[in-house]
Amino acid sequence: MGFAAEAFSNMTLEEKVGQLIISRGFRSSTLTMLRKGVIGGVSSNFIRSVCGTDIKKIMELTNQIRKESKIPPLFFTDCEKGLPQVFRFGTEFPSNMAVAATGDTELAYRLGKAIAQEAKALGYHIITCPVLDVNLNPDNPYIGIRSFSDDAHVVAEYANRYIDGVQEEGVIACGKHFPGMGDIHKDPRIAIPVVDKGIKGLKNNDFYPFQSAVQHGIRGMMTTHVFVPAIQKDEEVPVTFSRKAIVRQLKGVMNFNGLIVSDSLSVQTIISHYSSDEVAVIAAQAGNDLLLHDYNSEPMEMLEDLLKAVKDKVIPKKELDQKVMKILQTKEWCGAYQRTLLQQREVEAVLQHEEHLRLSEEIIEKSITVLENKELPLSNEQEILIISARNDERTGSLTDLGINITAKAMTLYEAVKERNGNTAITTISEAPDNEEISRTLNLSKKFKHVIVANYVRMNVHEKGGGTLPEQQIEFIRCLAKQNKSVTTLIFGNPYVIAHLPKTANMLVSYTDSDQALQSMTNILFGLQKPSGKLPVKISRKYVRGYGLV
Numbered sequence: 001m002g003f004a005a006e007a008f009s010n011m012t013l014e015e016k017v018g019q020l021i022i023s024r025g026f027r028s029s030t031l032t033m034l035r036k037g038v039i040g041g042v043s044s045n046f047i048r049s050v051c052g053t054d055i056k057k058i059m060e061l062t063n064q065i066r067k068e069s070k071i072p073p074l075f076f077t078d079c080e081k082g083l084p085q086v087f088r089f090g091t092e093f094p095s096n097m098a099v100a101a102t103g104d105t106e107l108a109y110r111l112g113k114a115i116a117q118e119a120k121a122l123g124y125h126i127i128t129c130p131v132l133d134v135n136l137n138p139d140n141p142y143i144g145i146r147s148f149s150d151d152a153h154v155v156a157e158y159a160n161r162y163i164d165g166v167q168e169e170g171v172i173a174c175g176k177h178f179p180g181m182g183d184i185h186k187d188p189r190i191a192i193p194v195v196d197k198g199i200k201g202l203k204n205n206d207f208y209p210f211q212s213a214v215q216h217g218i219r220g221m222m223t224t225h226v227f228v229p230a231i232q233k234d235e236e237v238p239v240t241f242s243r244k245a246i247v248r249q250l251k252g253v254m255n256f257n258g259l260i261v262s263d264s265l266s267v268q269t270i271i272s273h274y275s276s277d278e279v280a281v282i283a284a285q286a287g288n289d290l291l292l293h294d295y296n297s298e299p300m301e302m303l304e305d306l307l308k309a310v311k312d313k314v315i316p317k318k319e320l321d322q323k324v325m326k327i328l329q330t331k332e333w334c335g336a337y338q339r340t341l342l343q344q345r346e347v348e349a350v351l352q353h354e355e356h357l358r359l360s361e362e363i364i365e366k367s368i369t370v371l372e373n374k375e376l377p378l379s380n381e382q383e384i385l386i387i388s389a390r391n392d393e394r395t396g397s398l399t400d401l402g403i404n405i406t407a408k409a410m411t412l413y414e415a416v417k418e419r420n421g422n423t424a425i426t427t428i429s430e431a432p433d434n435e436e437i438s439r440t441l442n443l444s445k446k447f448k449h450v451i452v453a454n455y456v457r458m459n460v461h462e463k464g465g466g467t468l469p470e471q472q473i474e475f476i477r478c479l480a481k482q483n484k485s486v487t488t489l490i491f492g493n494p495y496v497i498a499h500l501p502k503t504a505n506m507l508v509s510y511t512d513s514d515q516a517l518q519s520m521t522n523i524l525f526g527l528q529k530p531s532g533k534l535p536v537k538i539s540r541k542y543v544r545g546y547g548l549v
Contacts, residue, residue: 003337004328007071008321014038015071016324017306020284022076024266025049025295037070038303040327041290044077044086044124053088055351059342062123066339074290074327074336075124076261080131080146081511083118083351090118091356094363095145096131097494098510100158100535101367101547108148108158111363112165112173114356119171121350123342125334126172128222128261130162132209133182135536138495141187144466145493145510149535150182151544152205156212163218170334174220174261175213178250179228179239180206188225189267192238199230207254214256219330221256223288224263225270237282238269246287259289259330266294276301281309289323364511365519369532370548371497372506375485377526378449383422385447386413387440387479389454389472390427408491411514412453415521431469440475441482449485451524452476452503455512456492466493477501489520498539508532 001009018038023030026049033039042065051057066072077083083090093115099108112130119127134155135147148158159175166173183206184193195206203211210221223246225238231249232242239245240262250256262283264270270279271294280291280302293299309315331337370376378384388409413425424447428440444450454468454476477500480486486503490496491512500506507523507530509516522528533547 003332004325007328007337008325011037011071011324013310014303014307016320017310018303019071019324019327020289020291020306021280021299021302022074022261022290022292023299024264024293027298029298029300031065031068033299033303034065034069034073039069039073039299040071041074041076041126043292044075045295048086055089055347056344058087058122059344059347063341066123066341072331072336072339074126074331074334076126076128076290077119077124078128079115079119079124080129082115083122087122090122090351091353091360092513093360094367094511094513094516096148096158097135097145097535098363098367100148100154101369101510101532102363103531103533104366105158105161107359107363107366109161109165110359112162113169114165114353114359116166116169116171116173118350118353118356120169121342121347124171125331125336126174126220126259126261127166128174128176129166130159130173130175131177132159132175132213133177133180134205134209136183136205137185138498138536138538139467140182140184141466142184143182144495147182149544150537151535152208154535156209159209159213160216163213163216167217167219172219172259172330172334174222174259175210175218176222177224177226177263178210178221179224179226179231179245180210181224181226182206184226188269190269192269193226195226195228197230202228202230210250211254214254214258219258219333220261221250221258222261222263223250223286225267240265240270240288241282241286243286251287259326260287261290262288262292264292266292266296271296277305280305281314284309284315284323289326360513361515361519364509364513364516365528367510367532368516368519368523368530369494369508369534369546370506370523370530371508371534371542371546372502372504373548374504375449375487376505376524378420378487378524380420380525381422382420382448383446384416384420384424384449384451385444386416386423386425387444387450387452388412388425388427389430391430408455408512408517409453412517412521415518416451416524419521419525419527428472428475431471432475433471437471437475437478441478444479444483449487450479450483451487451489452479453489453491454496456490456496466495468496468499473499476503487524491516491520494534494536494538497542508534
C-alpha cells in the first residue's frame with residue numbers, strides 16, 4: 001500500500017479537513033495543528049514571518065516541521081522570479097516577458113528547472129508558476145511583464161517548456177491565474193475585474209494556455225478573483241468561489257484532474273465582501289482543493305469553519321475524500337511524505353549556483369530590445385547626463401516584487417561612468433511638479449547627450465500600476481522637444497513606450513535587475529549586440545517581433 005492510500009485509511013475527519021489548509025503568515029496555532037496533523041500545507045510567508053531571511057533559522061524551522069508534523073505537509077511558495085521574491089537570497093531571474101523576448105523556448109525550460117531546483121533545495125514542493133495569462137490588455141495593471149506574451153500560442157509554447165523544467169525536478173508547477181487575467185482593467189486585489197467576452201474569444205485567447213498546460217500535464221492550477229459571465233452565467237461571485245467555473249469548466253470541459261489551489265483569501269476584494277468564517281467554505285464548495293489561509297486569522301478558525309460545513313453536509317463527505325486523496329497523492333508524487341531534512345551545505349550550494357546566475361544573465365542579454373537607434377553606440381567622450389526616476393516620498397520604498405527603484409539610479413550611473421568618465425547623474429521623482437521639471441530641463445541643456453531611465457513596476461497595489469505617472473510622461477515629452485540627443489531607457493513594462501515621444505535611441509529591458517542595467521549599458525556603448533524582439537504589440541510600428549539588431 002502506498003503512502004496516500006495508507007495515510008487516508010488512518011485519518012480522522014478533522015485530519016482530512018485540515019489537509020485543505022495552507023497556513024500563511026505567523027499564527028500561534030500553526031505548529032500545534034501540524035503536530036496534530038490538521039494542516040495540509042505551509043506557505044513560505046509563514047516561514048519568513050517566523051525566520052525572516054536567516055537561512056539557518058529557515059532550515060531549522062523547516063526541518064522541525066518535517067520531523068514533528070503528524071502528517072507531512074506540502075511546502076508552498078510563490079517565486080515567479082525566483083526565491084528572492086520571498087526571501088533575500090537565491091538567484092534573481094528576469095520576467096517571463098524577458099524570456100519570450102529572447103525567442104528561445106529552451107530558455108523557458110532552463111528557467112523553470114533552475115527555479116524549481118532552488119525552491120526544492122529550500123524544501124518547497126509547489127511553486128505558483130508559470131503565469132499562463134495572455135496579456136491582451138496593454139493597460140493591464142496586474143499582469144504585464146509577468147506574462148510571456150499577448151499571443152496565446154506564444155504563451156502556451158513558453159509555458160509548457162517551463163512546466164517541463166519544473167516538474168522534471170519533482171516540483172509541482174501551479175499555473176495561474178485561471179481562467180485568465182490578461183484582459184483585465186482593474187487590480188483584482190482592489191476590485192473584482194470582469195472579463196466580459198464570448199466563449200469563442202475566451203477559448204481562442206484567455207483559456208488557450210490553460211487548456212494547453214492541462215494537456216501538457218501540469219499538476220497544479222490556481223484559481224483567481226475575476227468574474228467571467230460566459231462561464232458563470234447568472235452567478236455574481238469571483239471564479240475562486242464559482243463551481244461553474246471550476247468544476248464545470250476547469251475540471252469538466254478542460255479535463256483537469258490535478259491540484260486546484262485558491263488565490264489568496266485575504267485580499268481586500270474578498271474580505272470586504274465576505275466574512276472570514278465563510279470564505280474557506282465557499283472556496284471549498286466551488287471546487288478548490290487547497291485554500292490559502294487568511295493572514296489575519298488563526299488557521300484553527302478556518303479548520304473549525306470547514307469541519308462544521310462537512311458535518312452539516314454543506315461540503316459533501318464524498319467530495320472531501322476526493323480532495324484529500326488528491327492532496328495525499330500529490331505529496332506522494334513530489335516526495336513530501338519522505339520528510340527529507342535540509343542540509344545546510346547542500347542548500348547553500350544551490351542558492352549560490354553559478355550556472356543559474358549565468359542563465360539569468362543570458363536571458364537578460366538576449367532579451368533587451370532596441371526600438372530606435374540613431375546614435376548608437378554612444379561616444380566614450382561626450383558629456384552625458386543620466387536622468388533617473390526615483391521613488392516618490394508618497395510611495396516610500398514601494399516596490400515591484402521587492403525592488404526599490406531609487407537604488408537603481410546609482411547602479412546605472414556607475415555602469416555608464418565606467419564607459420564614459422564625463423557622465424553626471426540627477427534623479428527626478430516619478431510624478432515631478434512643474435518646478436522640478438523646469439529645473440531638470442535647464443540642467444539637461446548643459447550636456448551633449450541625455451539618458452532618461454524609468455522603472456515601470458507592476459505590483460504596486462494602487463492605481464497606476466504598470467505605467468508611468470502623466471507628469472513623468474510630460475517631462476519626457478518636454479525633454480525630447482528641447483534636447484535632440486536623447487536615449488530613453490525603459491526597465492520593466494514596455495507598453496509605456498506607446499505614450500512616449502520618439503527619441504534618438506529607445507531601448508527596453510523587461511526587468512530592472514543590476515545585470516539588466518549592466519547589459520543595457522553594454523549595448524549603449526557597442527560592447528554587446530542586441531537581439532531581443534518584442535513579444536507583445538506596442539503600436540503600429542512596434543509590433544510583436546520588432547527589434548533592431
